[in-house]
Amino acid sequence: MSAALPRSEHGSRVPGWYLPEEPAKEPAGVPAPEQVAVPPALRGEIEAHLAAYPERRSAIMPALKAAQRHYGWCSPQAIEAVAAVMELTPAELEAVATFYDMLETEPRPRERHDIFVCTNISCSLRGADALYEALLAATEGQESLNVRSFECLGACELAPMASIDGSYVGPLQREDIPTLLDDLAAGREALPDKQLARRPCADPAAREPAPKKGSGSRTTKLLFAGIDEPGLATLAVYRSRGGYEALAKARAMSAAEVLEQIEASALRGRGGAGFQMGKKISFLPKGAAEKYLVCNADESEPGTFKDRELIQKSPHMLIEGIAIAAHAAEIERAFIYIRGEYERQADILEAALQEAQQEGLVGAPGGEERPIVVVHRGAGAYICGEETGLLDSLEGKRGNPRLKPPFPAVQGLYQGPTLINNVETLATLPRIIAMGGERYAQLGTETSTGTKIVSVSGHVRRPGNYEIELGIPAREIIYGLAGGPPEGREVKCWFPGGSSSPVLTAAELDLPYDFDTLAKAGTMLGSGAIIVVDDATPIIDVALKVAKFYAHESCGKCTPCREGTRWTQKMLERMAAGEATPMDIEIMASAQENIIGNCLCVLGDAMAMPIGSIVRRFRAELEEQIESARQRAQGAVA
Ligand SMILES: Cc1cc2nc3c(=O)[nH]c(=O)nc-3n(C[C@H](O)[C@H](O)[C@H](O)COP(=O)(O)O)c2cc1C
Structure with a gap:
């Protein structure tokens, strides 16, 4: 999370608030609009953001970003300006600004x-x-x-x-x-030459020699074939390739018929939990007050970069998927929450959305067409990928997870029933409608149907996104497609579903890559991000990286997560510094067990599960590393 507002020389966050020697000030409240001179361009920008949301608070993040661009940082003046236009108190805005990494609450040089x-x-x-x-x-x-x-x-x-x-x-x-x-x-x-934006094609196979025949490689483009076509991000090219035909087909069907197709496909969520999308839709109350659809494009699980590539190359596929889902669930308003760092992708998405809105394929705020679709840019916080943290963030609050139940399908955005799905899940819908749910379900395995985009990174020769049919052996992905570890190296371990998934070893490379097999093996498919670690990497370094990340990203709301993640990081740092004994492994392992299942959301578990798996699978190596670090430390002292 970002640093707090700069303290005054007296150490008080609000200068002079409690110091008796300072003259009394008016209590902080909503500044009267006429007292604050808000530059007209900034006022106009904030008012445009306000018009995009049914509830004013949701415009806080875009408004703060606009003020930050104008003033250089979220200065007290910037906050006052936003407060005046939005009719909120500066304190409400500060509370939000101090949560997000990308909102700067300390002055910065203009030319930086x-x-x-x-x-x-x-x-x-x-x-x-x-x-x-x-x-x-x-x-x-x-x-x-x-x-x-x-x-x-x-x-x-x-x-x-x-x-x-x-x-x-x-x-x-x-x-x-x-x-x-x-x-x-x-x-x-x-x-x-090294700019992502300038790469003609991010297909790894195009950058590196293709795997040799017989190496077990498969095609990397199945349902998403054609995604590398130049210009596909534009409506004209997308349409010329059959884009939006699935939406027309869906709209010619009733909502219930579209839902039937989604249910028949047995499509499971591609964002992490693997819950069936059709079931989720069926949980939404029928004929209730306004329902919402939220597309989770926060993509911050380490090792995951598939949604970024999908949005960058084929934003209309996502927009079409959103429109299909909205039709099936009878939803009139949708938001795409995209992580703040994906600025370029958000620009591409907004441009595509504008085209789709102009053509009446989806609606814009204030317009007649439905569903209304709005792109909402995040501001740097991993926890906002968690669906309820995301909802709070979208409501203009700090991204703290909520207690579940109630689940978002019952009480989500603005307390209304809300369908939340990942980018890839939604982007798959046009294919499902085009080919039919049952045919889709014939791909993959019985309980993990279809294809999945797998992001492969770490110690492989061809890191990149690969579309695979679910159920193929993991070895085919890691070696056949991604080329395996560099010359002379072997796989030590691999995370099958992002850094929050328990690790597997080289002995488990032949496991079918699907939701249920991986769950049975004690891990998870998660977001489909395979991170490969080779045998030259000390396992303690891997554990420390994982712990540090989750300690940094814990929102601090619940104690087992806040304290447990930091404490685990410190334990591992002590081990690496030669200040621990093998007994500390035991203590660390039992701490992980006390985190799992005891937090509001699973961020704490997201650290405890991989750390627990590292202890179980690499205890001997950890002991060795603790011992050699101790000897090094003692040698240094002597
Ligand atoms: C700590 C945490 C971070 C998460 N990050 C993401 C994310 O970045 N993107 C995503 O789609 N889902 C993420 N999820 C899963 C979401 O909570 C939610 O299950 C998902 O968006 C539902 O979409 P799906 O059913 O299509 O997978 C995260 C979950 C947790 C607990």
């Missing part, structure tokens, strides 16, 4: 370059930590360069990568640093 180096697990496995240190050293003392280590930015195929003034760049090597700094100093685009 942001270099955010991803040091999360997939980038770290490919040298991000050393790169970050080298960048820090090379930029020391340069105030105009803001070099920060960042959590997963959702572009692990570029690892190690960085976001430079919002543009994704990678893979980065230390040798790139001088050119990068020269580019920034000269006001040029940074490392143009």
Whole structure:
């Protein structure tokens, strides 16, 4: 979470609020609009955001972002301006601003370059930590360069990568640093050859030699075939390839008939929990007051970058899917909550949405067409991927998860029944309607139907997104498609569904990659993000990366998560520093058991499950590493 507002020299957050020697001030409240001079352009922007939502508070995040762009940061003046236009108190806005990483609550130089180096697990496995240190050293003392280590930015195929003034760049090597700094100093685009935006095609097979015949490779494009076609993000090209025909077909059917097709497909959610979409829709009360559809495009589970590629290349496929889902569930208003770091993808999505709205395919706020679709940009917080944290965030609050039940299908956005689905889940609907639910269900396995986009990263030769039929052996994905670990290396372990999934070992590479097999093996398919770790990587480094991430991202609402994640991180740091004994492994393992199932949402579990699995599967190696760290530390003292 981001830092709090700067404290005054007296240490009080609100200067002079309780210090007797300062003159008394008016109590903080809603500033009278006439007292605050809000620049007209900013006022206009905030008012436009207000018009996009049925409830004013939802415009807080976009309004704060607009004010930040105007004033350079979320300064007290910026907050007052937003408060005046939105008729809220500055305190309400501060509470939101201090939660999100991308809302800056400390002054920043106007002319500053942001270099955010991803040091999360997939980038770290490919040298991000050393790169970050080298960048820090090379930029020391340069105030105009803001070099920060960042959590997963959702572009692990570029690892190690960085976001430079919002543009994704990678893979980065230390040798790139001088050119990068020269580019920034000269006001040029940074490392143009390494910009994600300039890649003609992010298909990994197009960058690296294709796997040899007989290596067990399969086609990587099945239902999403054609996604690499240039221009597909435009309505004209999308339509020329049959785009929006499925929507027309769905609209010619009744809502119940469309739902039947979705149920027949047995499509399971692609965002993490794997819950059947058709069932979720059927939980929504019929004929209730306004219902909502929310597309979860927060994509922040480390190792996952499929939604980013889908949105970037085929935003209309998602919009069409949303319109189909809205028809099946009889919903008139939809929001796409996209993570704040995906600025480029959000721009592409908004442009596509505008085209679709102009053609009357979906509606815009204030218009007649339905469903109304609005893109809502997040501001940097992993927890907002969790569906109830996302809902709070969309309502203009801090992204704290809610107690469940009630589940969102009963009481979600603005307390109304809400259908929440992942980007990939929704983007699959046009194919399901086009081919028929039953035919779709023939793909994959009986209980894990269809295809899945798998993001493969870490120690593989061809990191990237691959579409696979569910149920193929994991070995085919890791070795056949992604090329396996580099020459001379073997797989030590792999996360099958993002960094929150319990790890599996090389002995489990032949497991069919589907929801139920992985659950039986004690892990989960999750978001379909496979992170491969080779045998040269100390397991303690992997555990520490995982713990650090969840400790950083815990929203702090419940004690087992807030304390447990930090405590686990500290334990692992002690182990790595040679200050622990093998008995500490036991203590750490039992702490994980006390976190699992004891938190409001599963963020705590998301750390405890992989850490628990690492202890179970790699205890001997952990013991060895604790011992060798102790010897090193003692040697250093002697
Ligand atoms: C801590 C946490 C983070 C999550 N992050 C995401 C995310 O980034 N994207 C996503 O689609 N689902 C995420 N989920 C799962 C959502 O809560 C929810 O199950 C999902 O959006 C439902 O969509 P689906 O049924 O289509 O998978 C997360 C869950 C948890 C507990």
